[in-house]
Amino acid sequence: FVCPAGARAAPGGGSLRLSSGRAARGDINKPVIDRILRVDHAGEFGANRIYAGQMAVLGRSSVGPLIQQMWNQEKDHLKKFNELMVAYRVRPTVLLPFWNVAGFVLGAGSALLGKKGAMACTVAVEESISEHYNNQIRTLIEEDPEKYKELLQVIKQFRDDEQEHHDIGLEHDAEAAPAYSVLKTAIQLGCKVAIFLSERI
Numbered sequence: 422f423v424c425p426a427g428a429r430a431a432p433g434g435g436s437l438r439l440s441s442g443r444a445a446r447g448d449i450n451k452p453v454i455d456r457i458l459r460v461d462h463a464g465e466f467g468a469n470r471i472y473a474g475q476m477a478v479l480g481r482s483s484v485g486p487l488i489q490q491m492w493n494q495e496k497d498h499l500k501k502f503n504e505l506m507v508a509y510r511v512r513p514t515v516l517l518p519f520w521n522v523a524g525f526v527l528g529a530g531s532a533l534l535g536k537k538g539a540m541a542c543t544v545a546v547e548e549s550i551s552e553h554y555n556n557q558i559r560t561l562i563e564e565d566p567e568k569y570k571e572l573l574q575v576i577k578q579f580r581d582d583e584q585e586h587h588d589i590g591l592e593h594d595a596e597a598a599p600a601y602s603v604l605k606t607a608i609q610l611g612c613k614v615a616i617f618l619s620e621r622i
């Protein structure tokens with residue numbers, strides 16, 4: 422089914438400068454796209470806060486530049502979802518102020534366990550996010566791969582970036598972090614809850 426809200430968007434040329442402006446006016450499955458963009462925006466926002474928290478603790482350590490490099494990619498991801506939210510007229514989750522704090526606390530807290538703790542956090546989060554993006558890719562392909570071509574391209578690219586962050590974490594001894602498997606399980610449970618909530622409110 423198709424919600425007419427998508428077709429109502431953007432009288433005049435206000436959003437034409439966005440490449441996604443055109444797609445936003447097509448016959449999109451608005452509830453599905455709303456959910457996807459809201460949760461992805463929340464996730465990238467949270468990722469930025471995690472890396473900010475890690476940098477606050479480990480910024481001047483040997484892994485500082487590496488964390489900064491991953492953070493920079495998260496900034497690009499967030500910027501893209503900000504643009505897509507405008508183009509598709511999706512409101513952000515009401516939980517942003519909470520993710521703001523929770524993300525930073527998770528980042529700083531894991532970094533306080535040391536470099537390996539920070540990397541364990543990265544592995545746990547990025548594995549969850551890659552899986553989450555893969556689920557969305559499947560959903561969009563089932564919906565209509567042609568219609569959601571641009572969105573699919575974005576999500577696939579970001580999925581690859583997150584996969585890379587995950588691998589960087591593993592290469593930097595994430596698995597040697599204290600209580601690695603407990604930590605990973607706890608963080609991934611948190612990610613599941615965050616995804617569930619951010620898709621809905």
Ligand SMILES: [Fe+2]
Binds near residue numbers: 494495498579583
């Ligand atoms: Fe990201």
Ligand SMILES: [Fe+2]
Binds near residue numbers: 468495582583586
């Ligand atoms: Fe990432």
